[in-house]
Amino acid sequence: MFQDFTSRSTPDLGAGRLARLRAAATQAGLAGFLVPRADAHQGEYVADCDARLAWLTGFTGSAGFCAVLPEIAGVFVDGRYRVQVRAEVDLAAFTPVNWPETKLGPWLLEHVPQGGRIGFDPWLHTRREVEELRRTLAGSPIELVESANLVDAIWEDRPAPPMAPAREHPLAFAGEPSAEKRARLGHGLSARGAAAAVLTLPDSIAWLLNIRGADIPRNPVMQAFAVLHASGECTLFAEAAKLSPALRAALGPEITLRPVAAFEAALRALTGPVLVDPATAPHQVGRELEDAGIAVVWGEDPCSLPKARKNAAEIAGMKAAHIRDAAALVAFLAWLDAEAPKGQLTEIDVVKALEEARRSTGALLDISFDTICGAGPNGAIVHYRVSEATNRRVTPGALLLIDSGAQYPDGTTDITRTIAVGAPPEGAAEAFTRVLQGMIALSRARFPRGLAGRDLDALARSALWAAGMDYDHGTGHGVGAALCVHEGPARISRASEVALAPGMILSNEPGHYREGHWGIRIENLLLVEEAPPLGDGRDHLAFATLTYVPIDRRLIVAALLSPAERSWLNSYHAAVFARIAPLVPAPARHWLHAACAPL
Structure with missing residues (x-):
């Protein structure tokens, strides 16, 4: 199997490892040591030998860091991981810190008022990170010093570096x-x-x-x-x-x-x-x-x-990969719709079935990230990864959030769908519809050349804001062409200042999460294109949708949609059926016909 379902966290060992790291820091004359998620290549995903943050703390998220001091060890995570971190780390040993609301420099000034030397491995932090922290600490009694990696020094069974063949x-x-x-x-x-x-x-x-x-x-x-x-x-x-x-x-x-x-x-x-x-x-x-x-x-x-600006061949490969992937997803969703209401499936069953559907294409190289498959309250954990310890049954009356993707020789996919299993829980349909409105607003956007992701992010949130809702993650990330599913430098985010340009491919994934109950996210990938001339002929860009998989109509409150939103959705579903129906067997085609029926 591509995905490993064993538990990745080791909170029972966290306190002991933390004590050994503190002892190593004391021996090195340090008042603290920084342990980032990143490796020397600043990758979001790291090899086993570089998973220092997970080894030390038990936290397996793809972003964050730990600042280890004599009396406190803060695990800094953003809004995607605030539920997950509390489930994975030993809270008696580690203290979750909301980041970036709380920045490392002020936190150190608060917790090391007497000063001291804080060590960091200069291969695991960027120049920008180090200089920003030094500016914050300037004039204080805290000194930031380069150090050998203390985690490596105490990690006795550290895995060997990867040696996979290139192609x-x-x-x-x-x-x-x-x-x-x-x-x-x-x-x-x-x-x-x-x-x-x-x-x-x-x-x-x-x-x-x-x-x-x-x-x-x-x-x-x-x-x-x-x-x-x-x-x-x-x-x-x-x-x-x-x-x-x-x-x-x-x-x-x-x-x-x-x-x-x-x-x-x-x-x-x-x-x-x-x-x-x-x-x-x-x-x-x-x-x-x-x-x-x-x-x-x-x-x-x-x-x-x-x-980031894909050429014609890369775009053609991405389009082909998405059509192939959509056919696999439709076959899977038809199966899921028949089996999930019986109440016998687990999250792991669903993930295995989805991987098998993609493998049946004959072109699958790997999944593009560990599938996020959260039933009920697990769906509220934004980057949830099912394990044998957390595996939840998919039962009627719950929402099922599935965020997944694939690596094919010609392209990389990333798609999220939220599925109703039986009657949706209270409030879920309205929230889903408002998330859908945001996804549609971004999909339909036409904007002047030179605008960045920060200029468009609010489009995906406006319908949620109108009802007092929001989500604590970016709206979209760049996607590589048969490369990494998360690719810089462009994003749809309040923090992104990179101008969007033709050929860029980004995700469009607004969401809403009710902790302890359910999570909702809808994601398509978008291609930035030149927009046809309108009005006074100014230079504008627009998005073309690459993802062709139906959106669960059972969760849509049609009365909330404007005529333009309803028209977009009906046109999208008509395009999904036209492109994908010829590629799937008759039972899946019958299911797809109903799933794509106009509102």
């Missing part, structure tokens, strides 16, 4: 040879006065070199570092065993392969100004360059925006 990503799906990408980005470096750029994000390296890997669960990337030179040549720092002779030959003579252990020395040997991304590169990268007297140009990863 070539076909040009038919990539749409542009690596040599052309490297030449184009190299010209950009020269224009900025940089002789080279340091790349630390595995998905940037995968995109640039047209390769894919399997080092990180659910993400088709290889853990590696790279230096792109203005000439278009590139040095790849990865373990040679991951690259077959055929793949090395495909990379060509302009790609030099060196081991990861050579990366630090290679940084110190570079000449000329070097571009480094302060938001994604480890703090140590800048330190190595500056200590060697090499000028640093601080700026965004040069692959970031080009990777």
Whole structure:
């Protein structure tokens, strides 16, 4: 199976590990130590050997960090994880902290008023993070100091680093040879006065070199570092065993392969100004360059925006993947609608059936993230992951929230549907309809070129706000083309200042959650496109929907929908039926016909 259902948290061991970490900090002369979720590549998902936060605390969410002090160990999590963290950590040992409302600097000033040295591993924090924290602590008796990683020092059975083989990503799906990408980005470096750029994000390296890997669960990337030179040549720092002779030959003579252990020395040997991304590169990268007297140009990863703006081949692959995925989802939903009302299914049964439906396509490489399948109150845990310990029965009268996705050779999918099992609970239909109104509003948006996700986020929330409701997560994230399901730099979020541009693919997933009762989220993926001229002919953009799976009509209060919203939904369902009905067996086609009936 792709998804592991064993319990990931170890709160019974948390207190003991915390005590050992505190002892190691004291021995190192530190008053505290920071333990982030991130690895040296700042990935949302990490290899087992880099899951330090989960190993120490039991918290398995994809974002957060722990600040360990002598008397308190704060686990900082955002709104997605505030229910989950309380269920996973030993609350007698760890204290959940609402972040970013509470920032680390002020929290340290409050809890270490007498001062002291707070250690951090410079490979696990970005330059921006470190500098922001230092600015906050300036003038205080607290000193932020670089340190060896104390978690690694006490983690006796730490897993070995991943060594999965990499593979070539076909040009038919990539749409542009690596040599052309490297030449184009190299010209950009020269224009900025940089002789080279340091790349630390595995998905940037995968995109640039047209390769894919399997080092990180659910993400088709290889853990590696790279230096792109203005000439278009590139040095790849990865373990040679991951690259077959055929793949090395495909990379060509302009790609030099060196081991990861050579990366630090290679940084110190570079000449000329070097571009480094302060938001994604480890703090140590800048330190190595500056200590060697090499000028640093601080700026965004040069692959970031080009990777986000998909080319025609990537868009075609994503569209094909979504149609294939939708057919699997429709077959699954038809089965679920027949079986769930019997009250015998569990969350794990549902996840297994969904994975099997996708596997039956014959094209599934992996799921794109561990499926979120929450029945009743588990649905209110935004990033819930079912385990044998939490597995809940799907019973009539409950909502079932399923957020899932797949990795195919040509594209990556991500979709959420909330399903009524029997009669919906009180208040759920109105909340669902308001979430749907927000999803429709964003889907229909037409907006001037140059606007960012923060300018559109309110569209998805307006109907909820009108009823005094909201949700504590962003509305949408970027999605890679046969790459990581969460991709920067663009988002639909109050915090996103990156202008949306044609070719970007983002999720549209408003929600609403009633803790202890149910959760609601509806998610489609959207492609940013040029909008046809209207009005005075100003330059506008719009969204095209990539996801074609019906939305549960049984949860819609039709009277709340405007004529335009009703028209959008009916047109969407007509398109779903037209595209997907020919691809599914007769029983699923019959179910789909009813599910797509006009309101």
